Amino acid sequence: MIVIGAGPAGYVAAIRCAQLGMKTACIDEWRDHQGVPALGGTCLNAGCIPSKALLESSEFYARLREAAAHHGIVAGEVALDVPAMMARKDTVVHDLTEGIATLFRSNGIDWIQGHGRLLPERKVHVTLHGGDERTLAAGHVILATGSLPVAIEAAPLHADRIVDSSGALEWTSVPRRLGIIGAGVIGLELGSVWRRLGAEVTLLEAQTVFLAMADQQLTRSALVLFRKQALDIRLGALVKSTRLTDDGVVIEYQDADGMHTLAVDRLVVAVGRTPCTRGLASAEAGLLLDEGGFIHVDEHCATNLPGVYAIGDAVRGPMLAHKGSEEGIAVAERIAGQSPEVNYERIASVIYTQPEIAWVGKTEEALKQAGIDYRSGVFPFLASGRARAMHETDGMVKVLSDAATDRVLGVHILGSHASELIGQAVIAMEFDGSSEDIARTVFAHPTLSEALHEAALAVGKRALHLLKPRRS
Ligand code: FAD
Ligand code: AMP
Numbered sequence: 033m034i035v036i037g038a039g040p041a042g043y044v045a046a047i048r049c050a051q052l053g054m055k056t057a058c059i060d061e062w063r064d065h066q067g068v069p070a071l072g073g074t075c076l077n078a079g080c081i082p083s084k085a086l087l088e089s090s091e092f093y094a095r096l097r098e099a100a101a102h103h104g105i106v107a108g109e110v111a112l113d114v115p116a117m118m119a120r121k122d123t124v125v126h127d128l129t130e131g132i133a134t135l136f137r138s139n140g141i142d143w144i145q146g147h148g149r150l151l152p153e154r155k156v157h158v159t160l161h162g163g164d165e166r167t168l169a170a171g172h173v174i175l176a177t178g179s180l181p182v183a184i185e186a187a188p189l190h191a192d193r194i195v196d197s198s199g200a201l202e203w204t205s206v207p208r209r210l211g212i213i214g215a216g217v218i219g220l221e222l223g224s225v226w227r228r229l230g231a232e233v234t235l236l237e238a239q240t241v242f243l244a245m246a247d248q249q250l251t252r253s254a255l256v257l258f259r260k261q262a263l264d265i266r267l268g269a270l271v272k273s274t275r276l277t278d279d280g281v282v283i284e285y286q287d288a289d290g291m292h293t294l295a296v297d298r299l300v301v302a303v304g305r306t307p308c309t310r311g312l313a314s315a316e317a318g319l320l321l322d323e324g325g326f327i328h329v330d331e332h333c334a335t336n337l338p339g340v341y342a343i344g345d346a347v348r349g350p351m352l353a354h355k356g357s358e359e360g361i362a363v364a365e366r367i368a369g370q371s372p373e374v375n376y377e378r379i380a381s382v383i384y385t386q387p388e389i390a391w392v393g394k395t396e397e398a399l400k401q402a403g404i405d406y407r408s409g410v411f412p413f414l415a416s417g418r419a420r421a422m423h424e425t426d427g428m429v430k431v432l433s434d435a436a437t438d439r440v441l442g443v444h445i446l447g448s449h450a451s452e453l454i455g456q457a458v459i460a461m462e463f464d465g466s467s468e469d470i471a472r473t474v475f476a477h478p479t480l481s482e483a484l485h486e487a488a489l490a491v492g493k494r495a496l497h498l499l500k501p502r503r504s
Contacts (some may be wrong), residue, residue, distance in 0.1 A: 033054040033173075034056075034168055034170040034172075034173045034174070035056065035058040035059070036058075036059050036150070036156065036176060037058075037060060037148075039072065039074055039075055039076075039176060039345070039353075040073065040354070040356050041343040041360045042060070042178075043071055043073070043136075043360075044357040044360040044361060045343060045360030045363060046058040046136070046139075046141050046360075048360060052365065052367075054172075054364075054368070056139075057142040057143075057168065058142070059144040061148075062077060064126075069145040069161065071143065074345075076125060077129065078198040079197075083197075083218075083222070084384060086117065087225055089117045090226075090229050091386060093110065094228040099423065114203070145161050146160035150312060150314065150317045150319060151313075152316050152317050154170050154339050154340060155167055155168065155169045156173060157314075171339060172340070172341070172367050174341045174343060174360070174363055175319075175327055175343070176344045176346065177308045178307075178308050178345045178346060179305040179308055179345035179351055180306055181302075181305055182304045183196075183301070184213070184271070184303055186272055187271060187283075187301045188274075192298070193276060193297075193299065194274060194281055195298070195300055196300070197222060197300065200226070200300045203226075206229045206230050206231050208297050209232045209298075210232065210233045210234070210299075211235075211296035212234070212235045213299065213300070213302060214236075214303040214304065215242065216237075217381075220258070220385050221383065222302060223235050224386065227263055232262075232264070233262070233263050235266065236269040236285050237266065238270040239267065242265065242267055245381070247391060247442070247444040248396070248397055249428075249430060250389060250391075250427075250428065250430065250445075250446040253427065253428070254385070254387070254446055257387065257427075258385065266287065269285045269286070269287045270286050270287070271284070272284045272286055272291070280296055280298070281295070281296055281299045283295075283299065305351055306324070307324070307346045307347075308346060309327055309346055318336070319335060319336070319337060320336040327347050329342050332363070332366055333359050333362065341363045343356055343359035343363055344356030349376060350381065352379065355376075377393065378458055378461050386448070387446055387447045387450065388445075388450035388451050389445070390451050391444040391454065392457050392458050393441050393457075395442060396432060396442075404441070406433060406434060406435055407433050407438075407467070407492075408431070408432050409431045409488060409490030409495065410429070410431075410487060411429050411430075411483050411487040411498065412425075416482060416483045416497075417478040417482075419447070419483070426446070426447065426448075427445070427447030427448070428447065429444070430444040431457075431484070431487040433466060433467040433491050438466035438468055438491075440457070440467055443460075443484070443487075468492070470485060471492065473485065
């Protein structure tokens with residue numbers, strides 16, 4: 033087995049292949065700031081992990097400054113050491129990437145440090161970091177080359193003044209005025225980090241609908257909460273051009289009222305990601321790509337070439353680490369003769385803002401559009417004892433179930449720890465549970481999870497801690 037790419041899709045696939053007895057090599061070209069090869073791909077080195085490390089640190093700081101007093105804690109003067117915060121983040125990343133190297137060693141996986149290129153007949157040409165070249169051959173090849181930030185002509189990157197998401201995870205000082213192009217998942221998470229650390233943050237988003245992929249009842253509330261945190265989110269604002277000045281960047285954008293300019297000290301371009309597949313295969317290999325550069329695969333991640341599979345951000349589906357990992361496991365098991373399935377309908381999405389937004393399954397808008405008759409139960413955290421004890425009362429849980437069968441079709445959570453709570457909904461849905469099943473499950477008290485219980489009860493109009501609707 034040869035796996036190209038050691039992100040969460042590729043490295044997990046390699047481990048599962050080795051577990052199943054395949055002699056496995058994993059080729060990866062990633063190098064850290066010091067030029068040292070590192071496993072883990074975007075997720076560990078420049079994505080999920082460093083962003084969550086900084087979200088945690090910045091939230092800690094914001095709580096000390098703003099929430100401590102509410103709990104009767106006098107924190108005194110709270111100071112910021114951004115280089116130390118970055119160093120902690122780098123240690124977290126380093127420890128985890130080293131952990132994968134240890135897992136590779138313990139599973140007997142050969143880590144090949146360099147660039148891989150697919151040739152015909154499941155051969156792979158490798159250019160090692162040192163410059164040496166070699167050609168490997170295998171019975172099966174898994175392509176897991178991931179994705180890269182989308183670049184736009186309107187905002188070409190420039191040193192540390194106009195950066196992509198990777199750059200915005202490395203700054204050692206807080207910009208006074210920060211602009212972000214794109215109020216999607218990554219823009220909101222990075223905006224939250226730097227806003228909490230003191231920057232004035234403006235997000236320019238071309239779409240007029242905020243977070244169009246999520247349930248709009250929750251995103252409407254989230255938009256109000258984020259704006260209260262002084263995240264200046266401007267919707268319907270299409271960035272047309274940027275101009276560097278002596279000490280910053282002037283952005284020109286267009287909205288319904290016409291053209292505007294915005295002066296910032298630094299700018300982040302967070303307008304999405306694109307598959308990393310250019311030049312991945314020689315022309316003779318004949319690897320088929322979809323529009324947009326994604327590797328064409330069937331429902332089992334098989335490409336058009338016999339014995340060649342592709343997984344993760346490089347193929348269709350949500351660009352999420354856990355989606356890629358599950359595809360990697362499924363491909364390894366299918367090659368070993370098993371019959372695994374990835375349930376694409378049950379993949380949770382999370383936005384790690386405060387409060388967090390997490391969901392699985394269909395939104396209310398999607399159900400309406402599909403003409404599916406549904407019932408909805410909503411429970412606000414304001415009515416949760418644990419949320420009150422935590423002083424985390426923003427948000428709600430919403431359960432959507434089929435009107436005829438009561439099968440849960442979607443669960444949407446806006447609230448503290450939504451990223452953890454959503455796992456319970458994923459399990460319920462994976463077992464084809466009904467809202468009645470959740471309603472009849474005994475939840476520990478006092479927990480935030482009780483809000484999921486109450487939302488399920490609310491589907492049947494029997495939530496216990498909600499006021500009865502007034503009759504007119
Ligand atoms: P990648 O992680 O991109 O790894 C691909 C690897 O292949 C890289 O190491 C690359 O160097 C290597 N490679 C590419 N081409 C070659 C080649 N020809 N030869 C050798 N090596 C090659 N997702 C979540 O689920 N949760 C989150 O909280 C989250 N937060 C994110 C935050 C940020 C700021 C960003 C940018 C992304 C975030 N994501 C998150 C998305 C997540 O990082 C990706 O979905 C995930 O990394 C995709 O995994 P992958 O294995 O397909 O590819
Ligand atoms: P995501 O795909 O979640 O990372 O979000 C990227 C966001 O960037 C999308 O919501 C796009 O609408 C937005 N976007 C893309 N190009 C521009 C642009 N030129 N100006 C403003 N927003 C943009």
